[in-house]
Amino acid sequence: MEKVLVVKSIDELRAKLKEYNGKTVGLVPTMGYLHKGHASLVEKAREENDIVVVSVFVNPIQFGPNEDLETYPRDLDRDIEIVSSSGGDIVFAPSVEEMYPEKAEVFVDLESEIGEKLCGESRPGHFRGVMTVVSKLFNIVGADRAYFGQKDAQQVTIIEKMVRELNFPVKIVRCPILRESDGLAMSSRNVYLSAQERSEATVLYKSILRVQREFESGEHRVEKLKEIALEEIGKSPIAEVEYVEILDSRTLGNIERVNGPALMAMAVRFGKTRLIDNCLLEV
């Protein structure tokens, strides 16, 4: 295909994909307002599949009542251009009514420490909404592979667990975080930041770099590494830390020392904007 096909209905998407029976399909689920991070997922999917579907859907059931569902940035025309230039074939951009014709009452959820830590604590119901919509997308698209960014580390860990436990016939591909030239992790929400906030938000990556440095110099005590991160983030007077955690990267369980692969993850508010970032620490 040369031109990106934009599909808004589930039936139309299924009919289209049926034409490609036998070809491999890669799915990149997104909430739109795409940036280079998303583009890198689409490019990866392009390398590995015959057909690349990018879904653009701001999923209401993963937002809490006081979150930014209404103001979440949207620009479908720009998204289509980015998908096109990254090698995607189909943009699936359903309406809320198409995805939820009835009030959602069937959910995929998890009862696990993995869902209660980090963003699970501050955003109750968030991962239930994510798992439910991703299940719907898997069932609609029937993809062979699905691409998720490591930026949302807890999300991709949970999706991998869901795929494993519910036997979804799809391979999850984790893709690395993309960063702006000053290190800020790319995010659709960065557009919310004022000039000052945007400038100060660089403390997140600075804290990651400093922790990585200390870790490589032999500091493996979690409390100490967290202190270092908090000190670095504290250099911004407007940064409000929601959490900084270092956890077992597979189970998201608490650890006291980094002996195996660990995830350092943080959520920090700058004004009204909540940013997340993370890195892996491996011995």
Add this chain to the structure above:
Amino acid sequence: MEKVLVVKSIDELRAKLKEYNGKTVGLVPTMGYLHKGHASLVEKAREENDIVVVSVFVNPIQFGPNEDLETYPRDLDRDIEIVSSSGGDIVFAPSVEEMYPEKAEVFVDLESEIGEKLCGESRPGHFRGVMTVVSKLFNIVGADRAYFGQKDAQQVTIIEKMVRELNFPVKIVRCPILRESDGLAMSSRNVYLSAQERSEATVLYKSILRVQREFESGEHRVEKLKEIALEEIGKSPIAEVEYVEILDSRTLGNIERVNGPALMAMAVRFGKTRLIDNCLLEV
């Protein structure tokens, strides 16, 4: 295929089904100890699909702590014969370890009146277990059609809702209740009944017949129809009624009069054995 293929591993089943790419697949999910009711599902699937898979799996997560998981009757050799004589191609009989290699922590669940009524009230967690295992089976088999008995009316209503909301690419086929010559609905659990219990359990179908007769004679008041059913069931001194309900058959919501399609459903204990039965009442 002439002989039934018995498969115990998910990977082997998937590999086998991949060989039949392009053929239609019908799935009959069962807990085994098959009877003519199951056989009728397999025969229906045989008529409508190229390949018929019958799963035989006593799903632990749909049993409550005080229920009959341990004693639930099992006889795989007999099941294979029944599948064979009903025209099935593959028996998928995984172990508990194959289906749940880790402790189950990801569940499909519903938050709806539909799940809280009838068996949902007396068997908390039951439908969550059913929805979760059926999701797994759908994902493993990738069936075009799946066959469920109307005997478990609430179950099939919930599965239909799940398929609709989560967009599973499968068509649910409801099949009628099969009955013994004296009217008792066929069930794997009938084997639990003593001779006396077996004889008295016929009050269930007698109550259904009497309610249907009164309904056809113009009695549409739900309270009155329930009274008639309870009176008929009460003719067995050992029958212990768990519920007798008449509800909107689509939403399972309460009604006072039968104006649209309604479901009369009952759960009654005879000794230690809990039996369910139901019928549709339509104007």
